[in-house]
Amino acid sequence: MVLIVGMARSGVAAAKLLQSRGKSVFATDSGKAPLRSEFDTLGIPYESGGHTAERFLEAEEIVMSPGVPLDIPPLEAARRKGVSIVSEIEVAFRYLQGEIVAITGSNGKTTTTTLIGKVLNSTGRPVQVGGNIGTAMSSLVDSSRPATINVVEVSSFQLDGIRKFHPRVAVLTNITPDHLDRYADFKAYRASKFRIFENQDSSDFAVRNRDDAEVYPPESAGSARQRFFSQRQRVQDGAHRSAGTLYLNGEPVMPEASVQLRGAHNIDNVLAAITVADCYGVSREAMSETIRNFRGVEHRIEFVATVNGVQFFNDSKATNVDSAMKAVASFDGNIIIILGGLDKGAPYSPLVDAMIPRVKLAVLIGAAADKIAASIGGRIPVVRAASMVDAARLALENGKPGDVVLLSPACASFDMFDNYEHRGRVFKEAVLAWQKN
Secondary structure: OEEEEOOOHHHHHHHHHHHHOOOOEEEEEOOOOOOHHHHHHHOOOEEEOOOOHHHHHHOOEEEEOOOOOOOOHHHHHHHHHOOEEEEHHHHHHHHOOOEEEEEEOOOOHHHHHHHHHHHHHHHOOOEEEEEOOOOOHHHHOOOOOOOOEEEEEOOHHHHOOOOOOOOOEEEEOOOOOOOOOOOOOHHHHHHHHHHHHOOOOOOOEEEEEOOOOOOOOOOOOOOOEEEEEEOOOOOOOEEEEEOOEEEEOOEEEEEHHHOOOOOOHHHHHHHHHHHHHHHOOOOHHHHHHHHHOOOOOOOOOEEEEEEOOEEEEEOOOOOOHHHHHHHHHOOOOOEEEEEEOEOOOOOOHHHHHHHOOOEEEEEEEOOOHHHHHHHHOOOOOEEEOOOHHHHHHHHHHHOOOOOEEEEOOOOEOOOOOOOHHHHHHHHHHHHHHHHHO
């Protein structure tokens, strides 16, 4: 029996895949199991509201959803017994056809993954995008073919449970403090990110951010061919920015001004996509055309509407401090920022320092509100909100024409919402309702 731990999207996908391959499957969830109906439809037995420890010991293999900590007591006991414990992406890798382009990092994963998928469409090969965004990797298996390029975002939690997972191209965008509520320390979190390279060989490509001191130089160079992207220095084996132009292997690709994405951090994401596209022989003209037409992804500095002269932006994807800092830096000033949610263990002081010149008011929500307020320490005016709708209303009431309201929480969403997408939708619905009125 294969035990699926966690009954959300990736758990359903792994269970369905394994069942289709003739495996006996049982699912367990310590919470309400949001997708129980999916397991009912599949006819897969399950339990919710708690784990039966014996099932972990009896399993031939345990498949972990990324939201489940790896140190819960039943897992520890199974590990001591020698039961194989893997992530959903490891299971998917066993059956997936074609090549894998895998992207990880603390920030920029979703934008980079989405853009890479669009750029690689020009290869003429079938391309599908998923992983930690949208479609679980296990759900890509049935539509994959030998020629398919599978572009997948992978998280540190998913990488914790790999064994043979082997991307042809592995991308590490950056590493900043995150998920310190789940890892013993930053060193452990960083080591998890580097696992994306561990099964690569000399026929593969490793793409790294040359400017990030946590990414380069790596602890181990690995076996793959090295490619880099940088905004600070010229690179001959990848992409870089210089004097307002984006270059690939020393040759110009396009003007920086043609990139439609807001924020200097998004230039990193574009350079990463250019570097990956080069690994597949995409022409500079095709790269440039795709990038010019790319408007970004939902929930990442996404323009929502202008209400009474106040612009509203949804950056619900900013679930850590560094991501929120990048969003703040994308605007010149007059920002009213909505912060808060479930704390992830990183200090807020760097964000507060970044906010000082640009933010005129902080609207705080969620479980981390007190901790954030203590970090702000009166340096910026603060108001509290009981809900997201209340936060958006307070921001509008305090805004003036020309101001920017930025939802960039710097926290996880699970204290008040199902996920960051849910949080962003609630924000957008409130704003768009006002616009209609």
